[in-house]
Amino acid sequence: MNAKLISGTSIGNEIREEIKERVLKLKEGGCVPGLAVILVGDNQASHTYVRNKEKSSVAAGMKSELVRLPVSVSEDELLEQINKLNLDQTIHGILVQLPLPNHIDENLVIQAIDPDKDVDGFHPINVGKMIIGQRSYLSCTPYGIIKLLERTNTPISGQHAVIVGRSNIVGKPMGQLLLQRDATVTYCHSKTKDLASFTKQADILIVAMGQTKFIGAEHVKEGAVVIDVGMNRDENGKLCGDVDFDEVKNIASAITPVPGGVGPMTITMLLKNTLHSAETAFKSG
Numbered sequence: 001m002n003a004k005l006i007s008g009t010s011i012g013n014e015i016r017e018e019i020k021e022r023v024l025k026l027k028e029g030g031c032v033p034g035l036a037v038i039l040v041g042d043n044q045a046s047h048t049y050v051r052n053k054e055k056s057s058v059a060a061g062m063k064s065e066l067v068r069l070p071v072s073v074s075e076d077e078l079l080e081q082i083n084k085l086n087l088d089q090t091i092h093g094i095l096v097q098l099p100l101p102n103h104i105d106e107n108l109v110i111q112a113i114d115p116d117k118d119v120d121g122f123h124p125i126n127v128g129k130m131i132i133g134q135r136s137y138l139s140c141t142p143y144g145i146i147k148l149l150e151r152t153n154t155p156i157s158g159q160h161a162v163i164v165g166r167s168n169i170v171g172k173p174m175g176q177l178l179l180q181r182d183a184t185v186t187y188c189h190s191k192t193k194d195l196a197s198f199t200k201q202a203d204i205l206i207v208a209m210g211q212t213k214f215i216g217a218e219h220v221k222e223g224a225v226v227i228d229v230g231m232n233r234d235e236n237g238k239l240c241g242d243v244d245f246d247e248v249k250n251i252a253s254a255i256t257p258v259p260g261g262v263g264p265m266t267i268t269m270l271l272k273n274t275l276h277s278a279e280t281a282f283k284s285g
């Protein structure tokens with residue numbers, strides 16, 4: 001293996017320790033950061049994600065509140081629940097675990113969350129602020145990737161960053177955050193013709209496609225930094241990324257593993273956003 005491994009587990013732990021210390025300071029002042037997670041229905045993957053978020057927020061010293069609602073919950077009932085949490089002064093971050101059942105409008109739900117408690121960074125106000133470069137809650141996965149790049153001293157300014165994937169929660173905000181840091185950004189998606197001709201130009205290649213081990217040696221330039229956002233299961237049920245790690249590790253200069261790469265950073269940034277919200281509320285009395 002030629003590539004340096006970028007460990008989201010160890011960088012995430014470093015940041016979580018810093019968060020823990022700041023949580024302790026807040027608690028000494030009488031403020032306990034509170035994160036509320038709303039879980040609708042019983043999707044197994046969502047249960048696992050929510051459990052991890054709960055565990056991580058408690059480990060950071062925060063209060064964690066889980067609101068479980070049945071799959072049959074009406075849109076109005078869900079909106080009412082969000083409104084209650086918006087008004088609850090002990091709650092600083094609100095997260096609605098996606099996906100939601102089909103009868104509920106996801107956009108409406110996201111827009112019901114107080115933008116100041118929108119620790120997922122999905123509210124249009126936060127997305128808009130992010131695009132014009134104002135301080136806002138950043139979508140946790142791209143925010144976590146920026147931290148991975150920063151903490152490994154990966155140059156961004158002037159680099160060509162190629163993003164494969166244009167979802168609202170990963171691909172799109174990822175490109176914007178890199179653009180703000182003066183990268184030259186190219187977006188690729190399922191309609192891109194000759195994907196490899198673009199990915200091969202990347203100094204920083206960020207892959208968020210949801211396609212098991214799709215990106216192989218033929219897609220990567222010698223010495224590129226490769227960030228694999230994908231979380232898929234291979235034919236043996238083993239967790240793996242969108243990048244064929246075994247091939248690409250011999251070409252890239254640095255690469256994130258799956259698991260242990262981007263995943264732990266996403267939850268870390270959720271904690272960071274929640275801490276920020278609590279600190280802001282504390283300062284404003």
Ligand code: NDP
Pocket residue numbers: 141164165166167168169170171188189190191192195208209210211229230231232262263264266
């Ligand atoms: P989406 O399904 O919303 O988006 C996938 C994107 O990839 C789309 O823009 C799609 O293009 C593009 N795409 C799909 N197939 C191809 C292809 N053959 N060639 C080029 N582009 C393609 O996924 P998400 O962004 O939500 O997630 C992506 C992956 O990251 C998933 O595996 C998900 O599980 C994982 N993930 C991991 C997180 C973590 O914390 N580690 C957090 C969030 C997601 P088009 O728009 O044209 O359809």
